[in-house]
Amino acid sequence: MTTAPPAAGAPPAAGGQAWRKHAVTLAFLGPALLLLGVWIVYPTVRTMLRSFFDRDGSAFVGIDNYEDIFTNEVIFRAIRNNALWVLIVPALVTAIGLVFAVLTERVAWRIAFRTAVFMPMAISLFAAGVIWRVMDQQDPDRGAINATIGVVKDAIDPPGSLSNAFASTPALEGDASRGLVLRRALEPGDVALLGLTGIPPGQVPGGAEQAADPGPGEGIRGVVWRDFKPGGGTPGKVEPGELGLPDVTVVLRDAAGKKVDSTQTGPDGAFAFDDLEPGSYRAGIGKATFAKPFAGVSWLGPNLITPALIFAYIWVWAGFAMVVIAAGLAAIPRDVLEAARTDGASEWQTFRRVTVPLLAPVLSVVFITMLINVLKVFDIVLAVAPGSVQDDANVIALAMWRTSFGGVNDFGLGSAIAVLLFLLVLPILALNIKRFRTEAS
């Protein structure tokens, strides 16, 4: 204790006092410094060094791992995807937050609205991912998004009554996308047999009766029927046990292809075109009858997975932006806004010229926070993207984890990806320190 150099001009006892003081400081700081040192500082240095060694750390490989990042297709895709996240998410989240904050400012029930939008923030990104995994399912009977799109799509462009049907014999030409037409030209007095097959029993329209076998008549007579019965039956021939297909629209065209008439089939599938001029006609069924019902957009497929993920991510974070911006908005002095309005500025001008510039610091905080979050995005990708499309959905943090712990177990390359991530957030570190310096001075 006596060996401690006494502070200049201090009484001799000060040496012991100073030692004591340092011991107290150390007691307060020690645990934190130990944890920060062992769990953050040491690993950071270690990871930087590790990134220059091979997968098991036995050989120095120089910058090979860094070259790999940009040549390995899966990892490079992660960088490209993450770039898309960076371009879209911070700007969009900030904009949505601003719009919500401004619109709710003078609405009485804003607390209810803000709570609803903010709630996903409390949910983990992983659980949010599970939520969107349920929402984004492709089958419109299960995924709510596709169910909604399906309702709209089917209202505008309804599915045909016989979406799976096809011709039972080569007598009909064409396909589902163009409609089916009887190959043979018809004249008044002829019989048109439009046989279809491939219709499951459940899809036979209700009210169907035994198919009619029309005899020749005055005009063109015919039948649209399910040319199939248990055991098969003879194609192209109306047989007992085969059902007529009601409510099918049959179109009659003349030799030039111009539509002459159209009619609906009866319960037994029969139809008739009377009062025809002599000449050559062709009968067929339009493509609308065969239109497929909405099969669902493949949100979780390789092409749309990143947009689907970004959508889910914005759902989570918009509330954060809204709350922070609303707090900034509340701090703007009322008289500044009033002054602008008194000077005759419109609401839009006030917003554009007064509110937004005054909010700029808050908006930039939100933007930067989102930038960091997006660079580190991980959980939601792992939760929403099925295993088979994780290569397509890849982001930097996920690539790092999959390379290191997800079966590849390449600690060298994994370290290099971690360092890349670190380098990307480094400018923000500089910004934080600068801000602290200006606040401190």
Place this chain on the structure above:
Amino acid sequence: MASVAARAPVVPRPAEPLSGRILRVLGKAPVHLFLAVIGLLWLIPTLGLLFTSLLSASDLGGGGWWQILSKPSAATWQNYDALLSNEQITDSLLTTLQVAIGSTVLPIFIAALAAYAFAWLEFPGRDWLFIVVIALLVVPLQMALIPIFSLYNTLGIFDTVLSLILFHTAFGLPFAIFLLRNFFIGIPKDILESARIDGASEFRIFFRLILPLGLPAIASLAIFQFLWTWNDLLVALTFGRDTKPITVAIFNQLTEFGSNIEIIAPASFISLALPIVVFFAFQRYFVQGLLAGSVK
């Protein structure tokens, strides 16, 4: 005076005719409508998960969760019953609770000690050291995963509750120290000085003065740290494959998504119910903490 004021005509605000008022309300109708639709849209996904969790597997085989709207009688607790009698899941929930509580109490206590030193103790290199702490704020978790993975294996504590708590504690420290130091520095200097003159030791001051005064900041921080660690997947998946916090348990189920939605949906809902309860109970602190911490 009072009687004059009372008799004086109210500021001659032109009496707004009824039609004007109706127009004003109607003019705002699109905004109300827009907000109502957006608010509803924002709630639907979470409600969708809740409804999914309340339907039996066979009902879900036949259609989406919205069938519950037209057939509320289909709702059943059977998925939850099955889940809560599944020991793996209840163990996972318990593990998560241990990890989250440990990772909340430990870093806040350690950070409060350090924050007090940064705010009120004089020592060489104080500002410089605090800048280092701010710098550590942005170090991505990913930088530590591989070395700590090796370290845990060497120490023999890999895949334990303790290993998870220690990792969360370390990475929770920079933000906690930053927030608490800024809060503590705002405590009036006189209070501390007079305590020191009265001969109170620094520890006494810390426990008797600083901690009670810092409670609002500590509460915000605790909520954040609790939610953050309860919701964590990355750390749990790296160091807790067998310790298996609830996120890892759900993640394991996700690989067979489709065949086991009756497990995934209720498990996910339970895992997010606690954070939502915490959020609603402490909403004020949550928002405060968010505003203070949006530099992270």
